[in-house]
Each structure stands twice: as C-alpha cells, then as structure tokens.
Amino acid sequence: GESVGLHLPTLSVQEGDNSIINCAYSNSASDYFIWYKQESGKGPQFIIDIRSNMDKRQGQRVTVLLNKTVKHLSLQIAATQPGDSAVYFCAENILPHNNDMRFGAGTRLTVKP
Amino acid sequence: NAGVTQTPKFQVLKTGQSMTLQCAQDMNHNSMYWYRQDPGMGLRLIYYSASEGTTDKGEVPNGYNVSRLNKREFSLRLESAAPSQTSVYFCASSEGPLSGNEQFFGPGTRLTVL
Numbered sequence: 556g557e558s559v560g561l562h563l564p565t566l567s568v569q570e571g572d573n574s575i576i577n578c579a580y581s582n583s584a585s586d587y588f589i590w591y592k593q594e595s596g597k598g599p600q601f602i603i604d605i606r607s608n609m610d611k612r613q614g615q616r617v618t619v620l621l622n623k624t625v626k627h628l629s630l631q632i633a634a635t636q637p638g639d640s641a642v643y644f645c646a647e648n649i650l651p652h653n654n655d656m657r658f659g660a661g662t663r664l665t666v667k668p
Numbered sequence: 669n670a671g672v673t674q675t676p677k678f679q680v681l682k683t684g685q686s687m688t689l690q691c692a693q694d695m696n697h698n699s700m701y702w703y704r705q706d707p708g709m710g711l712r713l714i715y716y717s718a719s720e721g722t723t724d725k726g727e728v729p730n731g732y733n734v735s736r737l738n739k740r741e742f743s744l745r746l747e748s749a750a751p752s753q754t755s756v757y758f759c760a761s762s763e764g765p766l767s768g769n770e771q772f773f774g775p776g777t778r779l780t781v782l
Binding site: 586587589596597598599600601604606644646648654655656657658659660661 | 672699701708709710711712713716718724726727758760762765766767768770771772773774775776
C-alpha cells in the first residue's frame with residue numbers, strides 16, 4: 556500500500572549548523588502534509604504544515620519544501636540548537652478522510668554542542 | 669489551560685483483562701483522536717471523532733472501542749487486552765478537520781500487556 560517514509564533514521568549535527576530532514580511519500584492524492592517534533596517522553600508537537608498547492612513554506616527557523624514531482628518533503632532547521640534534539644515525523648493527509656493522517660517512522664535528530 | 673490530558677500515565681495488564689484509557693481536552697475542540705505508537709515507529713490512528721456524537725475507524729481499529737462521552741472527553745477501551753496491544757497511546761484534539769487545523773497531543777499512556 557501507499558505510505559509515508561523517511562530516508563534517514565538518524566541525523567547528527569553540530570550546534571549552529573543547518574539540518575535537513577527528508578521524507579518520501581507515495582500517495583499522490585495527498586494534499587496536506589505536517590511535520591511534527593517529538594521529544595522523549597512527550598506527545599508530538601506541530602511544527603509546520605504545507606498544502607500541495609505550495610512548494611515552500613517558512614516558519615521561525617524552519618522551512619518545509621514540497622516536491623510533488625518526486626513525492627518528496629523536507630524540513631530544514633536553521634542554526635540548529637540543542638533544544639531541537641528530538642524525533643521528527645512527517646505525516647500526510649490520506650484523502651478523502653480529512654481526519655486521517657499517516658505518519659512516517661521518524662528521524663532522530665541529535666545536536667552536538 | 670491544561671490542553672489534552674490523559675489518564676493513566678502507565679498501566680500494566682494481563683492478557684484478557686480490560687481497561688479504559690481516558691482523555692479530556694479543555695480547548696473546546698470538535699475533533700478528537702486516539703493513536704498508538706510502537707517502538708521506532710510513527711503514530712497510527714486507531715479511531716477518531718470528528719465531532720461530538722460521531723466516531724470513525726482509523727488505520728488500526730481492531731481490538732479497540734471508543735466513546736465520545738461529550739465534547740471534552742474521548743475514551744478508548746480495550747475489552748480483552750493482548751500482548752500485541754503493548755504500546756504508547758496518545759490522545760489528540762483539533763478544532764476541526766486536520767487539513768488546516770493544528771492537532772494537539774496529550775502526554776501519552778504507556779501500556780504493557782503481559
């Protein structure tokens with residue numbers, strides 16, 4: 556079946572560097588995507604979202620890029636800080652169910668001081 | 669505002685026992701959700717309630733039942749627990765459909781079935 560997945564399970568970066576976390580999706584009908592951050596022992600926290608009619612969306616220190624041609628999603632974190640260490644999930648909205656988000660397996664980001 | 673609260677935080681059951689996980693939100697949200705998260709995996713949707721009085725199956729509903737008690741509360745029941753249901757369970761809520769409405773998660777319930 557179609558699913559959301561991630562290229563890299565772990566990512567280690569130096570504090571102050573930029574981080575890029577990638578996600579591949581295969582459901583061409585999905586029109587809405589979310590990135591979540593999950594710290595140890597906590598529930599996921601919304602970071603940023605993007606609709607399929609956009610290629611790029613920026614937030615505070617984060618940017619999401621969507622490439623529909625190759626069904627690829629990425630999360631860029633600028634000037635990565637120790638507090639950014641967490642597991643990051645991408646999720647896609649499985650149409651036509653507006654309340655059904657499918658999550659990828661996650662990437663663990665570790666920021667070295 | 670407490671946001672989304674879940675009880676209990678931890679629970680150990682024996683195979684065949686039943687239990688109910690409780691979830692409440694104080695944000696006046698219409699939609700509520702139950703997910704499970706297995707080690708090293710993303711969340712999978714068990715059931716959701718788009719609005720008070722409605723419930724729908726998600727990706728992995730087998731072995732679970734839900735009740736949308738009122739607008740604030742959404743409970744998840746395991747009638748006969750199985751080891752395969754060992755997981756961390758998250759409740760979440762959103763003002764409306766997920767497409768365009770931020771979803772807020774509770775702290776989770778860690779369930780072990782022996």
